[in-house]
Amino acid sequence: MAKTGWDEFEIGAMLRTFDGKIDDIAGTIQENRAYSQNSSFSASVSDWRIEKPIFSKDFCIDCQFCWIYCPDISIISRDKKMIGIDMDHCKGCGICVEVCPTNPKSLLMFPEQADEEAELAKWPAKQAKEK
Amino acid sequence: MSEIKKIKNLKEFSTSADRFEGANLLCPGCAHSIIVREVLNATNDDLILSASTGCLEVCTAVYPYTSWDASWIHIGFENGSTAVAGAESMYKALKTKGRLKQPDRNPKFVSFAGDGASYDIGFQWISGCMERGHNMMHVVLDNEVYANTGGQRSSSTPIGSSTTTAPAGRVSYGEQKNKKDMVAIMAAHGIPYSAQVAPNKWKDMVKKIQHGMEVEGPVFINAISPCTTEWKFDPKDTMHITDLATDSLVFPLYEIIDGHELNITYRPKDIVPVEEYMAAQGRFKHLFKDEYKYLIKEWQERVDAKWAYLNRREEARV
Numbered sequence: 001m002a003k004t005g006w007d008e009f010e011i012g013a014m015l016r017t018f019d020g021k022i023d024d025i026a027g028t029i030q031e032n033r034a035y036s037q038n039s040s041f042s043a044s045v046s047d048w049r050i051e052k053p054i055f056s057k058d059f060c061i062d063c064q065f066c067w068i069y070c071p072d073i074s075i076i077s078r079d080k081k082m083i084g085i086d087m088d089h090c091k092g093c094g095i096c097v098e099v100c101p102t103n104p105k106s107l108l109m110f111p112e113q114a115d116e117e118a119e120l121a122k123w124p125a126k127q128a129k130e131k
Numbered sequence: 132m133s134e135i136k137k138i139k140n141l142k143e144f145s146t147s148a149d150r151f152e153g154a155n156l157l158c159p160g161c162a163h164s165i166i167v168r169e170v171l172n173a174t175n176d177d178l179i180l181s182a183s184t185g186c187l188e189v190c191t192a193v194y195p196y197t198s199w200d201a202s203w204i205h206i207g208f209e210n211g212s213t214a215v216a217g218a219e220s221m222y223k224a225l226k227t228k229g230r231l232k233q234p235d236r237n238p239k240f241v242s243f244a245g246d247g248a249s250y251d252i253g254f255q256w257i258s259g260c261m262e263r264g265h266n267m268m269h270v271v272l273d274n275e276v277y278a279n280t281g282g283q284r285s286s287s288t289p290i291g292s293s294t295t296t297a298p299a300g301r302v303s304y305g306e307q308k309n310k311k312d313m314v315a316i317m318a319a320h321g322i323p324y325s326a327q328v329a330p331n332k333w334k335d336m337v338k339k340i341q342h343g344m345e346v347e348g349p350v351f352i353n354a355i356s357p358c359t360t361e362w363k364f365d366p367k368d369t370m371h372i373t374d375l376a377t378d379s380l381v382f383p384l385y386e387i388i389d390g391h392e393l394n395i396t397y398r399p400k401d402i403v404p405v406e407e408y409m410a411a412q413g414r415f416k417h418l419f420k421d422e423y424k425y426l427i428k429e430w431q432e433r434v435d436a437k438w439a440y441l442n443r444r445e446e447a448r449v
């Protein structure tokens with residue numbers, strides 16, 4: 001469906017968050033919601049990023065620190081597992097990397113143009129504890 | 132609906148379906164949204180929300196977008212609290228008259244506002260809401276500055292902070308006045324619950340928000356919200372700065388019940404010197420010059436004195 005331009009809505013028109021009705025929003029995960037074009041969920045801020053996080057699940061302990069402290073609802077956790085990053089909404093702040101407690105970290109920042117597969121293939125190894 | 136959401140641990144919390152959306156225009160690393168997410172995710176009940184003018188409002192309601200999956204209203208800078216109070220009064224009236232279509236739903240009424248909108252410009256409105264006893268919660272996103280308009284000082288700005296209207300320079304070390312104790316002022320209204328929260332201590336936050344939502348009557352919450360832009364630190368360090376704030380006791384976490392009974396809810400194992408908190412932020416950089424170092428010492432003394440006071444209050448149960 002073609003998007004209506006910001007200056008094409010009828011004056012006084014009601015803009016809704018969802019297409020159709022959701023009775024229990026808190027009980028409906030994002031992929032089951034029909035967001036309208038007027039929810040910022042339908043927009044993207046990916047062009048804000050200079051750096052991006054990459055997630056390596058090998059060492060992840062599903063602590064969910066990244067989920068709770070991500071300001072941009074960009075850590076996708078389902079059934080208590082961290083499963084990936086929402087790259088449309090991630091602004092590349094790097095908080096998730098800072099709070100990730102594993103050794104090596106399960107999230108690291110890379111330049112926006114970095115190749116995910118290549119970076120995952122040479123993920124750093126466990127670091128010896130500095131004393 | 133309407134029973135308290137069970138959140139035993141972070142894994143369980145992470146099954147929440149957020150009602151606050153990304154691609155809002157808050158800065159990368161902004162703590163406002165971390166706080167909002169923790170508050171909204173503390174309940175599964177319907178939400179009736181407002182935001183006063185400020186970063187949160189401006190960045191989450193950019194025509195033709197909304198970042199809110201809940202009823203949300205914005206009117207002006209000063210009156211987000213009264214907007215929610217009005218909705219709450221209407222809800223009560225319709226309930227009494229038996230005119231609610233779904234009377235078993237139990238919506239929560241929450242207004243969000245910055246420190247400028249709460250400590251200064253919306254002060255009288257919030258005071259009215261607290262005094263009239265509305266069943267609502269007012270949450271301050273306290274970044275200690277008017278961030279949205281470029282960093283002017285508010286009555287929440289702490290001594291020595293450099294702001295655009297109280298800049299540090301040749302003749303001044305920046306803000307000269309001490310931060311206003313808003314929690315004490317709100318508690319003095321005799322409201323059932325007021326508290327300070329911080330987003331790093333999410334469990335403490337959730338407990339307080341859930342208590343505040345259950346309690347009958349007005350609730351005041353002051354949340355520290357480190358601002359990467361105005362406090363001048365790297366966006367990745369938002370949680371680190373919050374840790375320094377709570378662990379240096381610059382921002383102690385406590386609650387006040389019925390206007391008098393004070394409980395400290397977080398006691399850091401290792402108390403961090405205030406100097407460390409200040410050194411991590413550009414807004415205090417100038418205080419590390421020899422001529423201003425006495426101010427850092429005075430800060431530490433103020434923080435120690437406040438902590439001793441809170442402890443005495445807790446012990447005395449008055």
Ligand SMILES: Cc1ncc(C[n+]2csc(CCOP(=O)(O)OP(=O)(O)O)c2C)c(N)n1
Nearest residue numbers: 184185186208245246247248276277278279
């Ligand atoms: C009555 C009125 N005065 C001034 C303004 C301009 N103004 C808009 S946002 C803002 C700053 C908001 O500061 P704060 O409440 O601390 O929120 P923050 O942006 O820091 O989150 C100001 C001064 C306004 N919109 N209305």
Ligand code: SF4
Nearest residue numbers: 070090091093094096
């Ligand atoms: S970089 Fe920031 S916005 Fe992106 S996923 Fe990590 S915490 Fe979220």
Ligand code: SF4
Nearest residue numbers: 060061063064066100
């Ligand atoms: S913070 Fe790290 S270990 Fe924890 S869930 Fe996120 S990626 Fe996994």
Ligand code: SF4
Nearest residue numbers: 158161186358359360
């Ligand atoms: S200026 Fe500060 S409070 Fe405003 S959006 Fe940016 S980080 Fe958040």
Ligand SMILES: [Mg+2]
Nearest residue numbers: 245246276278
């Ligand atoms: Mg502010």
